[in-house]
Amino acid sequence: MSLMSLTAVELGKKIKAKEVTVVQAVQESLDAIAQKEEKVHSFVTVDREGALKKAEEVQKKIDAGELTGPLAGVPVAIKDNMCTEGLLTTCSSKILGNFIPTFTAEAVKKLEQAGAVIIGKTNMDEFAMGSTTETSAFGVTKNPWNTEHVPGGSSGGSCAAVAAEECSYALGSDTGGSIRQPSSFCGVTGIKPTYGTVSRYGLIAYGSSLDQIGPVAKDVTDCATILETISAHDPKDSTSVERQDTDFTSALVDDVKGMKIGIPKDYFGAGLDPEVKEAVLQAAKELEKKGAIVEEFDLSLVEYAIPAYYVIACAEASSNLARFDGVKYGYRTSEYDGLHQMYKKSRSEGFGAEVKRRIMLGSFVLSSGYYDAYYLKALRTKALIKKAFDEAFAKYDLILGPAAPTTAPALGESLSDPLKMYLGDIYTISVNLAGLPGISVPCGKDSKGLPIGLQLIGDCFQEKKLIRAAYAYEQTREYEHCQNL
Numbered sequence: 001m002s003l004m005s006l007t008a009v010e011l012g013k014k015i016k017a018k019e020v021t022v023v024q025a026v027q028e029s030l031d032a033i034a035q036k037e038e039k040v041h042s043f044v045t046v047d048r049e050g051a052l053k054k055a056e057e058v059q060k061k062i063d064a065g066e067l068t069g070p071l072a073g074v075p076v077a078i079k080d081n082m083c084t085e086g087l088l089t090t091c092s093s094k095i096l097g098n099f100i101p102t103f104t105a106e107a108v109k110k111l112e113q114a115g116a117v118i119i120g121k122t123n124m125d126e127f128a129m130g131s132t133t134e135t136s137a138f139g140v141t142k143n144p145w146n147t148e149h150v151p152g153g154s155s156g157g158s159c160a161a162v163a164a165e166e167c168s169y170a171l172g173s174d175t176g177g178s179i180r181q182p183s184s185f186c187g188v189t190g191i192k193p194t195y196g197t198v199s200r201y202g203l204i205a206y207g208s209s210l211d212q213i214g215p216v217a218k219d220v221t222d223c224a225t226i227l228e229t230i231s232a233h234d235p236k237d238s239t240s241v242e243r244q245d246t247d248f249t250s251a252l253v254d255d256v257k258g259m260k261i262g263i264p265k266d267y268f269g270a271g272l273d274p275e276v277k278e279a280v281l282q283a284a285k286e287l288e289k290k291g292a293i294v295e296e297f298d299l300s301l302v303e304y305a306i307p308a309y310y311v312i313a314c315a316e317a318s319s320n321l322a323r324f325d326g327v328k329y330g331y332r333t334s335e336y337d338g339l340h341q342m343y344k345k346s347r348s349e350g351f352g353a354e355v356k357r358r359i360m361l362g363s364f365v366l367s368s369g370y371y372d373a374y375y376l377k378a379l380r381t382k383a384l385i386k387k388a389f390d391e392a393f394a395k396y397d398l399i400l401g402p403a404a405p406t407t408a409p410a411l412g413e414s415l416s417d418p419l420k421m422y423l424g425d426i427y428t429i430s431v432n433l434a435g436l437p438g439i440s441v442p443c444g445k446d447s448k449g450l451p452i453g454l455q456l457i458g459d460c461f462q463e464k465k466l467i468r469a470a471y472a473y474e475q476t477r478e479y480e481h482c483q484n485l
């Protein structure tokens with residue numbers, strides 16, 4: 001059995017027990033990438049030399065007793081929108097095709113301090129804009145369960161790399177479901193923590209009030225361990241929160257007796273695939289068998305989440321992406337006449353179609369005459385959505401529902417109909433608007449053999465309840481390794 005079939009925590013234990021060396025673990029990851037990458041295309045950059053050199057350094061520190069954490073020596077992949085000093089960071093865009101940062105994102109630094117070895121940077125939707133990892137300037141990532149289907153997005157490269165067992169775990173970012181939805185499509189586990197729990201310093205911004213970094217791994221134990229490692233207050237991030245309760249692994253308890261779980265009726269109406277519905281409701285029954293109290297309720301405002309999200313996210317994106325202009329770094333057009341033409345040509349040649357669409361939409365809703373009609377209305381709607389969740393969490397510990405309305409669509413299906421692609425985020429978006437934590441856990445497969453994900457949503461700073469319920473559910477089923485590659 002490959003070392004990459006183990007969970008990150010299991011591999012960490014083997015390294016600590018001196019059953020395997022860090023170099024062996026890293027070599028197995030690099031071999032798996034060499035063997036599978038042509039079919040899956042999870043990575044934009046693989047740092048072969050750097051990873052092997054780092055493996056030797058980490059091994060010495062483990063032997064000297066300097067590194068004792070559970071992730072020491074375990075290979076990790078990083079989504080390509082997190083800065084890594086000296087290593088190409090592209091956001092899967094032509095405009096950043098030559099960008100090598102001079103600093104490392106805080107979350108990545110936390111992993112490095114814990115002894116993790118970075119294998120490379122994973123493919124994503126360009127600037128995290130998309131739900132399929134098809135808008136990347138470096139080609140499409142494919143779903144390891146069926147390479148004719150998408151892995152989801154925008155963290156599709158990270159989720160596909162974990163599912164294909166090219167690395168032990170990965171970091172992703174979630175602006176409107178970009179960790180949970182591809183985790184659901186790829187049959188892995190992913191957590192989006194409460195906004196402010198993980199520093200956004202060094203994460204190339206898409207929607208600053210919505211973005212959050214989180215882990216993607218094979219199981220809940222790995223996710224809790226990784227989240228514990230990367231969570232910390234960071235003075236370099238003004239939205240970072242100081243928390244005392246980040247010992248997330250303490251919540252890995254198989255006990256949901258008396259836990260109240262609400263199922264929103266609105267999540268199980270038209271548009272939900274019957275096989276997804278059946279698998280998710282079956283998962284709810286499993287939790288009920290373990291002593292949880294499960295009941296249906298009305299969570300209003302669901303239909304307003306998508307329009308509010310796209311107005312706010314695109315408005316923030318149009319502002320955040322203004323810095324990519326061909327002046328200081330990144331792509332610059334070769335022929336231009338004057339500064340304005342250089343801006344226009346660099347941006348029109350450097351950005352892809354989906355990014356341009358969202359920049360235009362964002363600029364429109366922020367423009368004079370439309371600001372009140374769209375942007376302010378979206379912010380009011382966001383406040384109402386948060387209020388609806390507050391009322392729900394006054395009654396329930398957790399909310400249970402699907403992570404996505406369907407299983408992974410076929411390649412090329414979504415890009416031809418962007419509105420349909422946007423609607424695919426219906427169950428994940430409101431979690432970001434309200435700043436809540438959410439987790440996606442595999443809960444079955446459809447008749448085509450594609451994974452289905454169960455989503456659990458908690459109140460702000462209630463990750464431990466999420467982890468407890470997800471862990472308890474996970475004990476009812478085996479992790480399914482993808483055998484299709």
